[in-house]
Every structure is written in C-alpha cells, then in structure tokens.
Amino acid sequence: MLCNMQTVCSNKQILFNHLFKNNNNTRSSFKNCRFNGFMSSKKAHEVTVLNEISCLLYDTGYVTHFVDIGDGKGYLSSLLALNNQIQVLGIDSSHTKTQSSVHRTNLLERKWNGFIKDQTKRKMPENKKKTLYKQVTHFVTENTDFEKLVLDNLSSDTSKVGLLGLHTCGNLGASSIKIFIKNPKMSALCNVSCCYHFLTENDENNLEEYYFPLSKFLSEKNFKLGRNARMLAAQSLERILHKSEEPNTTNFYRAILQVFLKKHNFRHFNIGRIKSKCCSFEEYARTALKKTNLNISDNELRSMYELYEGDQNAFIAFYLLRCYLAPAIESLILLDRLMYLNENGIKESYLVQLFDPIMSPRCYGLVALKKIG
Template sequence: MDSTMFKLRSHIDAIVTYLTPLLPLANCHMVEFLTEKHWERLLPRGLRETLDGMEMDTAVELFWSSCENNDCDKSELSRWVHAARSHCLAVNNQYCLSVGQFENRIKSWGGEMQPEIRVKDFMSSKKSYEVSTMSRLLSSLYHATGASCSVEAGGGRGHLFAAATLAYRLRCLTVDCDANTLASAEERGKVIQKQWHAIAKQVEDGREQNVPKPVGEGLHRFAKLFVTEDTDLAAVVKEKFPELEHDDARILLTGLHTCGNLGPSSLRIFASQPSTCAVLNVPCCYHLLTEELDSSLFDVFQINYGGEGERRGFPMSEHLRGYNLGRNARMLAAQSIDRVVAQRQLPAKSLLHRALLQELIKKHKPDFVLAEGRLKRVAAKTQDFVQYFKMADSILNLELFESLPASAMGNVDCQWKKMVLFYLIRLCLAQVVESLILLDRLLFLRENGYNNVFLVKLFDPVLSPRCHCIVAVK
C-alpha cells in the first residue's frame, strides 16, 4: 500500500472513530428537539453542563471566537469546536490542494493556465463566481489531458459550458435529464453568445478588459439523458459531434454541483470507461445519496431508500463498505459553518416555533400526523410563537389554540437559548460528515488504481459552501 493510500485510510478511520458515537446527534431532526429531549439526550454531559451555566450571548460569542481560533479559552465548548475541526479536510497536503497548487499540477502535465473570463449577466453573483473560477481551470485541464470533448453531467442551465465554449473554444456537451431545462439552456446560450462582447470581461492583474468576439460559436451542444454509471458517454458524444465519429473520443467529464448519486456515477464512469480521460467534479445535495441504512440510526426520512440492486452513492470505497451515515447527517453535511460564522447567523426563530408546536401536538393530539410541508409558509407570516400557533392551528384544524392556557406554551426564552446552542454545536459536525463523504470518493479512485487523484478547494466556502472539487486524471 502506498503512503497516500495509507494516509487516506488512516484519515478516514480517525473520522469514523470520532463521528460514529455522534451519529444520533447528526441524524436528529430539529422538529423533535423538545419531544425527544435532544438537549438532555444527545449532548455530551460536560458540554451540556457548561452551557447550562452560561448566558446565551456569552456562549454564542465564545462559539464564534472558538471557530475563528481567536480564543484562549479551554472550556468544553472550545474543545468541542476544535475537536470537530481536527477531523475535517486538511488543506495543502498530498491529496487536498489549493487552487494555486492545482494550477502547478496542470502545468506539470503540460497545460497552460488560461486567463480568467468573468461574466456577470444572465446568472447570479454566486454562479458567476463559480463559472469564472471553474471554466478557466476546466479549459487548462482540457488541453493538458488532450481531451476532445468536455461533458457536463447534470448541466442544468448550461452556464459553465456557455462560458467554456465562448471564452476558450472547448467542444462541450451539456447533459441533463430534463427536456425543459435543456431547451431553456440552449436558448439562453444563444442570447449569451449574441451579448458576449458586452457582458464578458477578461481579468488580468486584477483589472477587467473587454474580450474579443466569441471564438467558440456552435461548439456547445445538448443531450437529454439520465446519466448513470452505465451510460456510454463516448457514444453520446459521437452522436452529438459527428466529426468525432471515427476518432477515439477523449472525454473530460465535469459537473458543477452534481446532485446526489450523479457525483458517484460520474466517478464510476471515469473508473470504468477508457474514453474518459479526466474528471473534474464538484458535488452537492448529499441528502439525495443512497445508502443502506442501519435502522438503529435516527433517520426520520429514509428507510429502504433506493432501488433494489442499485449501487449506493455512499460509501463508494471498499474500505468503508457497510458503513452508514443516515439522511439527516448527509443533509447536515450540506450546511456551511464557514458562512454561519462569517455572517454570525443564528437559526430562525421559526425553528423553535415548529418544535414547540410539535410538543403541543404530541401532548394534546398524540394521534395526529402532520404531513411534511403543510406549514411551509407560516413562518414568513408570523412574528412570534402565539401568532405561529394560531395560524398553524387554523391550517391543521387542531382546535387547540383557544382551549389551551398561555402557560401551556412553555418558556420560549429558555428553550430558545438551548435550541440556538444545540444548533451551533450540531453544525460543527457538518464539515466532518462532508469530509468523510469526499475522502471516501477519493479512496474509491485510489482503490481502482488511479494515482493522479486530488481534492481541490476550488471556491471560497463563504461564497460557495460546496467548495471542494474532485479531480482525477488518467
């Protein structure tokens, strides 16, 4: 076993040892915060007792400080924050690269770094940032690997490839399973092409300047297709690009936020299909991954999720075979502690209101089943729990609001402190779960004999929380 494989396995084993006892906390549902006594049952005793003795504002400030490494405090709260962080992805090592280190890798493979092209129209500021960052690296990797076509799995609106073709003259195929989305993307691409000279700017030394007329007209095409690990991408590419019919297609498979199992399927395509010379994949929507769940996990949504015989989205590696996370833990992994800390975001009060309502329903209407989504718009229309309870009572026909005394609604302020702190403490596990998912994918590729395999911290996690990209080159 080579040193990188050994390091990966050791890193994964350390995360599993730390995370496994905490999976009930990661998999709990905040709706059941009061009914299932999460504060008492799921927090480590020492941490809970420390927080019980602190004012909410003091504890929250200590949390922010601990996350930013500014504190010298050795409290249970600081130890919790630092322990969680110690089990997350380490940057600047053998298998997790910065953008600069990735650029150097591309250069070592014979590629040249392309200038950044920034497009601010026709997409959100977040998407513009992601597209300008990724399309430049995509183009450089495309040429370094001798690719003849880049395929984006789950390309949606086609923003990435609209930029890649017009700015860098790449032959690109956007694949998506939704015909309406593809039709809209194709029309949007034509508009972007017409407006290109006005909306695109080349960035050099921090300064923006106009770009010449688009150079990749007609190189961006579309295919309606549901991508699985068995999809023959070479055949699809040759169908859409007849000029490649008699050539050996070399495909750079990419994806900007591939949802659920699409990310694992892309990696399995890379590992199994010789025509795929490289993969550049940014994952997303971990809650949509499939896994074989242990029924003992506190998973309130996903039991027997996924079709019979379907290969699971997690875990991918043989090393983790049989290990389960649970849907709520995977949903937690998509939350951004970086953004929460940077913007000092506390949870919405509606989170507590929903938990208080759940407690009242369980106590006074134990047989009532509340379908998910029925109270979706209530929070936006109410300012406190009394208003929330009244509106929810009317919508659900509970007939509780008028019959219960005010004292039955509990101590909202006391419960709010506990819920805020519980939310923040649980949020620390988000980065741990995501790290395990990403390292499992990396290990899968290593197990299949690929050595040019890396994670790249591609985006600023505050701007784009799913910031890591999986890169593999044959």
C-alpha cells in the same frame, strides 16, 4: 478524530501548480465580463473557477471536449463554448431545464459582445457557435452510452472526454465517479457535489443500488451515516461563523412546530422553506400549516410556544454544536469517494477546495485524471 476539511484536501493553487506548472494559460479569466441578469455572483464565482480548470485541462491536452452531467441551465457549459471555443455536451434529466438552457444560451449568444470589453479576443465566427455546445435530455446511469451521445451530438472524436459536474445532486455525484472509472475514453473528472441527504446508502436488502459508501474500505465495515447525519453534512459552518450570529429564530420556531406536528400525528409533514421573516411563532406556524386541514387556535399555538420559550438558549447551543460536526461528515463522504478512485487505479485523484466556502458552501471538488493514448 474530528478534523477540518481544509486539513485533508489540496488547495486549488497547489493542484494547479502540480498538474499545470508548464502552462501559462490566461484566457480563462472573466474579469472583463459583466453577467448581470445571467447569473448570480455566487454562480459566477463557481463558473469562473471551473472554467479555469477546464481550460487548463483542454490546453494541456488532457481532454479534447467535455460532457457536463447535470448541466441545468448551462451556466458553465455555455461559457466554455462562447468564451473559450471548447466543445461541450450538456446532459440533464429534465427536459424543462434543457429547454431553459437552449433559450438562455441563445440569448447569451446575441448579447455576448456586450458582455466582453475586449471583443477582439473573444469573438468567434457565427457558424461555429452552434457546433460548440449541444444540450440533450437524458437520464444518466452508469450504463449510459456516452460514446454514442458524443458521436450523435457533438464530435466524431470520442477520445479524451472530460466529465464535468457542478453541484451534482444526491446520487449523481457518486454516479459520476463510477461513470468516469467505467468509461475508458473519459480522461478527466471534475465534480462538485451537493445535497448529500438525497444519497442512497448501503442497504443489506438492496446492495446493487447504493451510492454511499463507495470504497471497499467502508463497504466491508457495512458503514452507515443515516439521513440526519447526511442532512447535517450540507450545513455551512463557515457561513455561521462568518456571520457571527445566532441561528435564525425560524430554526427555533421549526423545532417547536415539529413537536406540535408530532402531537397531531403529522410526523413526516414537509414544510419547505418559509422565506418571509415571521414576527411571531403564531405567524410562522400559520404560514407553515397552510398545507394542512388542521384547525388550530392562536391560543393553542401561543401556549405551545410559551411552553418551550425558555429552552431557546439550550437550542442555540445544541444547534451550534451540531453544526461543528458538519465538516467531519462531509469529509467522510468525500474521502470515501477519493479512496474509491484510488482503489480503482486512478492514482491521479485529488480532493480540492475550489470555491470560497462563505460564498459557496459546497466548495470541495474531486479532480481525477487518466492517461489515455
């Protein structure tokens, strides 16, 4: 039976009331901050929520410091350090992103007082800034020695580490859950995943390296989704319904172009995103086909479009019907992870809607806690 994700997960405020009911923390608010030029409104929304959760975990003693996997440009980590004076180790597999994070954080530090209206509550000694947030380049696996990474870069205290992940791509979201379960000194997990189409699924010839399904329940059934279903899980039904618009014309153009490419034996050609609004199918196709050596006339392109032009309404109906399945598939992926946490003895684990789904479509996060010491 299909269901909306909202019927199977906790509301953020309900979770906060349950876990942190004795805490009156207010210091995590960014209402007085102006981050123009340092992050988009979408990113600011996401960082504000995860900052709030992180501060509550820290203030209530669940964690002593954080490790942010897939740290990227350090949007969340830098603010946890600068705004809340919490130690964070940011890890990313890309050296370029790590260096970008270092540069961005240095710039943010220099401009910090200008972002905060109430500076008396936010300023910190200069000698503490450099010790609160460290960035390292490292390709993370379940076998990564996180205790050594923390000892070498951040703190002599490796107990009660909180594991953060904001939009961990593909396998990294599932890998983060395995890492949390495996490491006895990791006391809290807060993970929001994305890019489900990059997930490695169960393959009978490669059973050691799959990240869906995780749970014993689905694994025993040899359950598979397939790439098309995983691609669909990343669609945003909320945004489509909110806009109350038909799919962009380029979706229809892309479908026709796929037929055209198949005809010319380009079955797996990667077009990528065409950002400009094309006024005709011919213009769209010309832009998309720049990467090929195909010598195609405008007449052939126009004939191809005219052949399928009458199917546009049917395409729109199919597109919308298909999008209605997206929440069910995303629910299945995330509930599999929640079940995996429970199967491994992590009873304090929750699936939570963290973000506004219109502003941030990948809005569901897994929050899990271990009692240590």
